[in-house]
Amino acid sequence: MIRYIVRRVLSVIPTLLGLAFIIFMFQRLIPGDPAVAMLGEHATEENVARIRTQFGLDRPAFLDRDALAQGDFSGFFDSQFVRYLGRLVRLDLGDSIHRRIPVAETLAVRFPATFELAFLSLLIALIVGVPVGIVSASRRNSLLDGVAMIGSLIGVSMPIFWLGLLEMMLFAVFLQWLPSGGRLSSDIQLQAITNFVLIDSLLTSNMPAFVDAVKHILMPAFALATIPMAIIARMTRSSMLDVLQEDYIRTAKAKGLSERKVLVKHALRNALLPVITIIGIQAGTLLSGAVLTETIFSWPGIGKWVFDSILARDYPIVQGATLLIAVIFLVANLLVDLSYALLDPRIRYD
């Protein structure tokens, strides 16, 4: 078991390297000279040369074979990619081109907003999706099942940016119940402790801020939750249907246990294992969906920032945020794999 955990954790390292490599290659895909992009079109040649040396852009991409030929062994490894890796190890994601602020600093401030949104969405998706799946499976082919499954198919097919816009149209423009965007109204004061607005407002027992924050997060969270909710409902249903055919379910029913007890105690526990796997994959859907949802609702998280940076051609930000999201996705799947090993005693890994 411990050997499996260690092996699984170590297997992340080559993937991380591959990830860093792909994201590093993005930088080289950009047409034009990054130094010129940083300084603008009218920069003097000296300035461009200075920036190129400062950022190591004059170094070879991966390895310096000329340095080696001249007998300089350490110069051999002094390349853009190795420097990039070195910076990553020190959590230095470079500076924003336009604002000149370290990318990592802004990411640290903006990440809680995205995490709060994604976490709440996942919670909504689970709270709605799992019961719907259970009910659908236990009343297979009933009207309820049909409605739930068509609903979930529509949910899977939903462009979330469109759903977000529809919500906004209904609740913010026509009914005016909820604010159309942002994370907190501008007239609300809130002391930042964790940067998670919902937690901060509770910690400082600031009720008006909490209510305001809930109002702001409802629409984006529901929009973001749609696809995971639908997928979780479908997954729960099919895995429940598989489990309900097992012998031990028939035994449990034959013992005279109540329907509820059979479903919850015997079937659900075993049916939820594949659902946990899905949660890991949904972490990715949530985080990449955040780019769209946050853009629509002006949510000040990573997604909105990536979108703005794409438009502003601020590539270090796009690189840094992409890397962060991919790493979170990787970690989420790692945790799912590990929890799988812990939860299912039938699985033996060594």
Add this chain to the structure above:
Amino acid sequence: MEIDLSKYKGVPDLALPKQRSLWQDAWHRLISSNTARLGMFIVGVFVLSAVLAHFFWEYNPGTDLDYTLKLKAPNLVATEEIPSIHLFGTDKLGRDIFRRTVHGGWNSLRVGIVAVGISLIIGALLGLFAGFYENVLITPVERILLMGLVGFALGAFPAWIARQPLQMFLFGGLGAFSAFYVNLLDRRRLRILIFAGIGLLMGAIPSLLVGPLVAAVCGILGLAIGAFLALPLGGQLFSNIVMRFMDILLTFPGYLLAIAIVAFLGPGLEKGMIAIGIVGIPVYARLARSAVLSVIPKEYNIASQALGASHGRIMFRHIVPNILSPIIVQTTMGLASAILSAAALGFLGLGAIPPEPEWGAMLGDSYRYLTSGAWWAVLFPGLAIMLSVLGFNLLGDGLRDALDPKLRA
């Protein structure tokens, strides 16, 4: 004596049920399912309208512009103020949204088909080869080819460092040699030692011309490559390389990779197609591999192997037809998600370049006017995305039920 069959007209012949092939059977199941019929209908409407519009309903997005009709609500009757009928209303430039939605379908379908085509062809072939060679013993010729290529590819590294292309061919030759004489030097350790020694010489001696340090580095690299090439490697190696790479591609969640690729390549429908296509490759590779793994132990494969059929024949005559069903289902669902991703890219301004009509881009264009009440500019293009995606998903669901062997009695 001849039986007069006309006497039995109307009596069902129970002894001789109508013969149906596997695919006819699936087709019958497909069209008897309500969801699949609905899916086929929706997909049919979209495909037909997009194709007909593209070829028979002329539209020039470059000149379509009329500020007097800016953001008008849908009208069914022409009035004095609005002399033309706009079923879906008009957008911020006074363009008819119905017309642009219908024409946008052509772009969305095009993106979907090309993107899925890229991921399907590359992904399914990689998965097919990976799954096949993981289990089937590789033939000597294939082994020589594989090891030669691996040697050549690995040799590229010292060759690049020393600027000597010769080294690539040397290591390629070493790989082929090792594959040709698999049983040369029976004792494993001795074999690895000797091959590593040859590799060391191959790397170091030509590099001496460049410099002593280069020779040392290339020598060490050659040592490692030589030792590696001495190992009895086969299909497992190939499968591992392919699937590891797929795992890395899968690390990028959803369409984030597509967004990132297009963000760096610059916007455009063609770049979007390529980006979405690349993102989909690992899905098909994994699916095809696991499907291959499940059909490989079947008797018909063992029989054709015993008959001496070539690997290409086994793969394409015996395996491919039997793994088609999951791939067909995934392709249909893949079209749905490709359309969705393309719309997301378009919405972010990374897909079709304006004024080209594309559903996502149309939404991205007009959502800022939502607060001023222009709901129609947002409702209809989004509805088109949702319905077309739903159509493909319904069809995919129906196909899965129709092709699923578990349901077959």
